[in-house]
Amino acid sequence: MRDHRVRVGYVDTDKAGVVHHTVYLVWLEQARIEYLRAGGLDYRAFERDTQLGLPVIEARMRYRAPARFDDVVEIETWVSTSSRAKVVFESRIRRAEGGEILCEGIVECACVDMQAERACSMPEAVRRACASGRGTA
Amino acid sequence: MRDHRVRVGYVDTDKAGVVHHTVYLVWLEQARIEYLRAGGLDYRAFERDTQLGLPVIEARMRYRAPARFDDVVEIETWVSTSSRAKVVFESRIRRAEGGEILCEGIVECACVDMQAERACSMPEAVRRACASGRGTA
Amino acid sequence: MRDHRVRVGYVDTDKAGVVHHTVYLVWLEQARIEYLRAGGLDYRAFERDTQLGLPVIEARMRYRAPARFDDVVEIETWVSTSSRAKVVFESRIRRAEGGEILCEGIVECACVDMQAERACSMPEAVRRACASGRGTA
């Protein structure tokens, strides 16, 4: 399991005075990239060198309490499934102060050849980066 | 069932050359507001007059094919459940040209008192607006 | 001069209850693309066929009054300068209801070869599309 911290911006809020529900998906994306980096995979270099990408094919979000402007939120991320077909990232977002759980998300990524737009099997480099995070859960 | 059309903007794309996965949730939000309007509920007036809001409490998205810059996409929306606790909106997003299904989404909204931040039962006005869309599905 | 209309989304607002200042730049981008389309230039095809792009090199925005959720706004756009080096788009954003001016913007675009990341002279196709809009101002 790995943690990523974000400070909530003014732009992230909406007229209800809380963070818009789309923003949590942006945080999960940042957290996935940091998760892979911590596991030894530089995602920028991965895309450039392999011409492969890891698009989101499914996302399930459960919103439990609102994040607010200037909150620091913590995104814990772990990999629950890693196969040739997909990697499943699970995340729990908490307000750093107090630790309240704000949102839980499950994001499934496949692997595609970005030019050919064809599904590929998940490269070993990705699966290794995901496996390395598991031991620390 | 009701339809909403959107033209994909340049800002909606990412470096993979396709629409970023968060944008589909923005389209579903627009489609819900238009769905309610078609059912007789002006959501702006609803928030102003009742001080209630309809936050997203759960979202499940299945991404099947990418939307691209300048595509026109059609969002079909219908209500599958409407109770005192929540309204469940289901949507199917297609590329207008050709009709390919790009994404399917299920979004659950609860009702909250925005000042007190307390769950409320779903007002009749919302449930009526949702019921009115059903007959046309 | 050409007009483009947009309905303000919930996501476009922030906790001050009005539209976030970055959103007006998104509207100007949509308006530029529609301006070029009306002048005979399909910007998607232009990028694909020429591998050129028209990045923003300068933007000046003057915010006069806030747009609000669910407002319809009108973006009038015209080209004030069109040279080999750049095209300058000027825009005025009004609330459709009442006609109040909300924002004025000036956006300068250059032309670049997107692979080589090198400035190019503005293609005739772009300049023609821009010239065609002038007569209607």
Next chain:
Amino acid sequence: MRDHRVRVGYVDTDKAGVVHHTVYLVWLEQARIEYLRAGGLDYRAFERDTQLGLPVIEARMRYRAPARFDDVVEIETWVSTSSRAKVVFESRIRRAEGGEILCEGIVECACVDMQAERACSMPEAVRRACASGRGTA
């Protein structure tokens, strides 16, 4: 002068493969909030306690080179004018690696009573926070 660092996200890019021009304004907003915090003003508490806000009334951006996915960018911010009518923040955004200047921006903020939507004079607390940053320029 104060510095703020940001890691470029995937969502920040567009199909040209670089950061979308609106994102730089988001970074300037984050940098202003951190600038004020460093000067002793907690902007969240300021809005809550005074019911005042500091909306952007003018922005001028000059884009010189593109930021890219996963770059770390540094936003240097200083206040060039601070009067009863407005505070003018100037910023220079560089790629951390190599130090290339990517963008320069000037953002003017006024002070408004958010309920009454009426211009106010700039509170002393804001002007003090701005003055404190000057000495370090």
